[in-house]
Amino acid sequence: MSLFSFRPFARSLRYRVDRLRAKFSYAVLAEGNVRGFTFTRSSEDVPHILFVTSNGAGMGHITRCLAIATAGGPRIRASFITLSTSASVVGAQGFEYLYFQSASKTGLGARRWNDLFYQFLSKVLQKNxxxxxxxDGTWIYRGLEDALRSVDGTKLIWLRRGLWKAGSRTDQISRxxxxxxxxxxxxxxxxxxxNGPLKGRSAATTVNAVVYSPASVPLDRAEALAALGLESEQRFALIQLGAGNINDITEVRRQVVAEISAFAGDRVVPVLAFSPLSREQVDIDGIRILRRYPLAPYLPAFDFVVSAGGYNSVHEVVRWNIPALIIPNDAASTDDQNARADGASDLPYCFKASSESEIRDGIEKLVRMTAQFEAELPVVPGQSKLEAIxxxxxxxxxxxxxxxxxxxG
Structure with a gap:
């Protein structure tokens, strides 16, 4: 046997050994509120959908799927497998779920991790x-692709957020x-x-933007304040700049708090929202901390929001007509938050900030608007605003x- 003919044989043998080894070790990476990987069978004749989400830097993947599963209501049976470390929020929303540790969490290489994920997902698909x-994710994992080949009759649907940065890797998209x-x-x-690589791809079906709000109508201001335990006579500003998993947001957050205090004094109290992904402890004098998921129904409690440029946060403030300053995170890997912030800033009451001076100017504008609109913010009757909503x-x-x-079919 020549060296060249031996190499494919060696690769095939290594592949088989890796798969066999993974078969006996995958289970330690999985947990959740489902015993024995067997989900509850629906008593009604409705489609059973398994939502599988990747492990993003924020909550976007898991939140979109929770919104769709909730909106599907009695017409579907929804179950979840997620790689997100915030997996427990799925159970808290009343769904069965399994959490599988991601490659970044385990520190394993892609090939080894995909073998483990294949064994895990194959078992789940065979039991249910x-x-x-x-x-919902940027790339369809090889482990997912291979596991689906092991069963018949299960369709794969790709829920793919758009607005990828120009230059993002696309070599596997068509496949x-x-x-x-x-x-x-x-x-x-x-x-x-x-201006990214997904623009105009004919393979995708565009649907409405997805915001997770279990109720179709948010609470009014008084109800939201009461639910959050905030004083009805006070004005509040929400600061939600992400989980801090992409880069350090400490200094931006400190500037935002300082600017609100400088322009509003004690008339507007800043409230810092933490993602379920964050375990950070903040040491800023007088700052109030809010940990609530989902947060969207409570946005009417706030006079304005200072937000990162992530998908969830931006579409929440647009949908509920909340004045906002959007600070895009350039360090996001594929998500073009600058483009999203530009789109939002075309709408009334929304501003974009990419520098310290723009943050200062944007907060000054929001504070002035708070003084102008002491009651509920009016909807500006412009086609762009109404169309976006x-x-x-x-x-x-x-x-x-x-x-x-x-x-x-």
Whole structure:
């Protein structure tokens, strides 16, 4: 046997050994509120959908899927597998879930981790019947792809957020699109500024932007304040700059708090919202801390929001007409937060800040607006604002599209 003919044989043998080894070790990476990897069977004749989410820097993947699962209501049976370390929020929202540690969490290389994920997901798929797997993530994992080949009749649907940065890797996009029953792309307020590689791809079906709010109408200001334990006679500003998993946001956060104090004094109290992903302890005098998920229904408690440029945060403030300063995070790997912030800043009451001076100017504008609109903020009757609000829902259109894709055969 020549050296060249031996190499493929060696690779094949190593592949088989790795798969066999993974078969006996994958279970230690999984946990959740489902025993024996067997999800509860639905007593009704409705499609059973397994939502699989990747491990992003924030809550976007898991939140979109929770919104769609909730919007699907009695028409679907939803279960979850997530790589997010905030997996427990899925159980807290009333869904069965399994958490599997991501490659970054375990420190394993891609090949080794995918072998483990393949063994885990294959076992789950064999123990349960799912009509579809809805995957929310940037790349379809090899472990997921291989596991789906081990069962018949389970469709794969790719829930893919758009607005990728120009220059993002795309070499596998076409192949991955060929694997799925359909690609669903939630609308983005920054779509007019999209110059990335996903712009105009015909494979994707665009649906309304997805915001997770279990109630279709948020609480009013008095109800939201009472629910959060905040004083009704006080004015509040919400600061939500992300989990800090991409880069250090400490100094930006300190500046925001200082600018609110400088322009508003004690008339507006800053409240710092923490992501379920964050375990950080903040040492800023007088700052109030809020840990609540989902946060969207309580936004009317705040006169304005200073937010990162992530998908969830921006579309929440647009949908509920909350004045906002958007500070895009340039360090996000594929998400073009600058484009999203540009789109949002075209709307009334929304501003973008990419520098210290722009943060200062934006907060000054928001504080002045707070003084001007002591009562509920009026909706500006502009087509752009009303159109943007009309293109955001709580996952209803996405859920309907998934059902159509399942029934299409």
């Amino acid at each position: 019947h799912f009509d579809a797997v809805v995957f 991955m699109e060929s694997l799925v029953q359909g690609v669903i792309a939630p609308w983005d307020v920054g779509s007019a500024y999209d 009309s293109r955001i829902d709580s996952g209803e259109e996405a859920a309907e599209t998934i059902l159509n894709m399942i029934q299409a």
